[in-house]
Amino acid sequence: MALQRLRRGLVPAGLGAAVLTALTACGGGGGGGGGGQSSVGASARGPITYVTGKDNTGIQSQLVAMWNAAHPNEKVTLKEQSDQADQQHDDIVQHMQAKDASYDVVTVDVIWTAEFAAKGWLVPLKDQFALDTSKLLAPTVSAATYHGTLYAAPFASDGGLLFYRSDLVPTPPKTLDEMWADCAIAKKNNMGCYTGQFFKYEGLTVNASEAINTMGGKVVDDKGKSAVDSPQARKGLQMLADHYQNGDIPKEAITYTEEPSRSAFEAGKLLFLRNWTYVYNLAKTDGSSVVKDKFKVAPLPGVSGPGASSLGGHSGAVSVYSTHKATAFDFVKFLEGDAQQKFIMDKGSLAPVVAATYNDPALVAKYPYLPTLLTSIQNAVPRPVTPFYPAVTKAIQDNSYAAIKGDKSVDQAVKDMNAAITAASAG
């Protein structure tokens, strides 16, 4: 949960002033594959460093302690980064450009995997480093796969859930049509019907992609080329635009990131909310929540069954500059172990990547939303796996924002989105 929250559109504050200096400090050029580096220290063992975002819940340090107790000669040192996703990304970029051998294992957000892999910074998980992915949820594996090769080992996932007011809607909608029909109930109770996150930031990419994928469209194809110019994608965006126009999606929703949309739901102003799993515990326990016992979760509705959630989460990757790659790879595998997966769910509320964990009776008793979350992740579609992700997400955000607000026709928005995604990867 904590990691999930990091990926919200948080802010690298204070970057502004010395733009030029910062630019050069960030390093020159990039690029250039590190092919030869992968084999250096491939079978070497020894102490390593594990780099991850700020450990707000304390689970990372406990995981490291577990490992260290069992491996006294291959101790892992935890290095915490900032708690903001953009800064974590830039921190890894800088250390990799400096070929820093002290970044052995890095935590990679699902949307960075392709970029880092294409830069040649991550050890491909094949041959000697082949990872057994049979127990893992399929979407988490495909999100960590670039150009047909797995580059990172997923250890935490996340999917979108539909939070609904169980006091007003006894049976949750299974399809989108059912959900929009239920908006009559919202109108009767003088409240907003549905919202996701429609502010112009990464969350909008998540929500717009969900609409497109749910209707059967695609943002990019397997090769990373734009595939968004399709009737299905138009249908998805049109749905959001129509329901924004007719008020089913309240007009303030275009200012909503995760937190304001959660507040609105907790204040009883919404019938349906699409959000991540972290909301569950907060809405049950927050002092200001008026819906504590009045809501439940369901899978996101789709055309005829569950919708296609966007996938969140993080993976562990081995740096090509590590001098103890064998230890680093073992540690990455350790994070996916059954015991560790249960631990991160129980203590950190991070969604496991091992399917079996979701059926653990003790965990399900404690976290009743687990089976729903499993459905969500099983049907999830990763956001575009492309090394040009920053430009691609911008293309999606700018154009879907304009389409939802009605500043631009959906047809034009999809055409522009297609052109902008193509331009992004033309280099």
Added chain:
Amino acid sequence: MSTVVSGVETGGAQRGAPPKPGRGLNAGQGHAAAWLVAPTILLLGVVIVYPLVKAVVMSFQKDSGLDPTTGLFVQGGAAGLSNYKHWLLEQCATPGGGTVDCPPGNLGSQFYDALWVTVFFTVVTVCVEVVLGLWFATIMNRDFRGRGLVRAAILVPWAIPTAVTAKLWLYIFAYEGIANRTLSVVGMPHVLWTGDAWPARFAVIIADVWKTTPFMALLILAGLQVISHEVYEAAAIDGANRWQTFLRITLPMIKVPLMVAILFRTLDVLRIFDLPYILTQGGGGSGHATTTLSILVINQIRAGFNAASALSTIVFLIIAFVAFLFIRFGGADVVQRPPTARRPGGRRVFRRRARVDGTAAPTEAAPADATATTVGAGG
């Protein structure tokens, strides 16, 4: 700005040159001086010149492209002017190797919008801040009971980090925030402050004015405090009313600090990043109504360093040009030149006359400046 710096250097050289025949005051100290100055020059070279040159060099290189067979990045090679064309002509590369107009959603299509928004922010905020700053400074300059308290209260916004200010205003401008609640009390509908184009722009302007007016007021106050009471007393004896006193005494006498303050603020707003980035993320309207040039640079850094280098070089030139205009023609005397270093000719005439006019007859200052400008540019 570089022009001015080099101007000082030339001045210095001229000053160093004369003592050829006899042993002047500074003779024989040249080597020692060079050694003493060297560390500073070296430091400036490392932290200013190197990044600048490096950025310019990078701006002529292509961003790395993908090798289709391996999926790995390869070095992009020389780009010629294509990075600059990307911004100034809004041209984007196509997979085939040609160029097309950058589609909406591509950063290249946002350069002129960003430039326009940045200039708009600059003009509006600086104007409002000058007026409010003058007002606040005049209040702070008076003697009255509780002056310390008023001064502290006025300065508080300036002491708050910008990121915190931005978050603060984000809550105020939230849909159910104080701003909308207040509006609804007077019967106005809720405004989507961070969603619609003009409300988003004014949200940024309001927050920026709130935050930096104290800075303006502080600099103006420093100028006001050096004006002696006797001048005002003399004016009062001559029967000048308040408005005349302000126009003929206060304004001319604070001209230099005021121009410096305006210069600082102008350059600040031209580079504005943190406030709009946190408040609106550059959004609003059709998606980039509050994207300033610096936000555009930062967005581009994540997508490709070299194109970002070209953009930041363009931004640097724009800002340097504005700074040059201010210092050359606006009377913002930031670089204090020693009297002997003044070059003979038009510029000296212009400076002296501007200053004399400034104190004696402010109403004539503007036309005098204008003629002097032509003379200065011609000579």
